[in-house]
Amino acid sequence: MNSKPGTQVTIEKLHNGRWAFVIKRGTVVYPASGQFTSQLQAHAAGQMALKALANKR
Numbered sequence: 121m122n123s124k125p126g127t128q129v130t131i132e133k134l135h136n137g138r139w140a141f142v143i144k145r146g147t148v149v150y151p152a153s154g155q156f157t158s159q160l161q162a163h164a165a166g167q168m169a170l171k172a173l174a175n176k177r
Contacts, residue, residue, distance in 0.1 A: 126146065
């Protein structure tokens with residue numbers, strides 16, 4: 121049985137019209153990171169952050 125919490129990245133549009141990513145790991149939510157001009161840039165940065173976290177384990 122796998123008891124590790126699931127980790128996911130979501131993309132959110134900020135009030136200033138820019139994009140950021142939010143990392144959720146189990147019940148822990150890390151604050152929005154970045155001020156990207158496009159949703160695609162925020163998604164790519166979020167995936168890179170997720171990969172970096174996975175490599176740290």
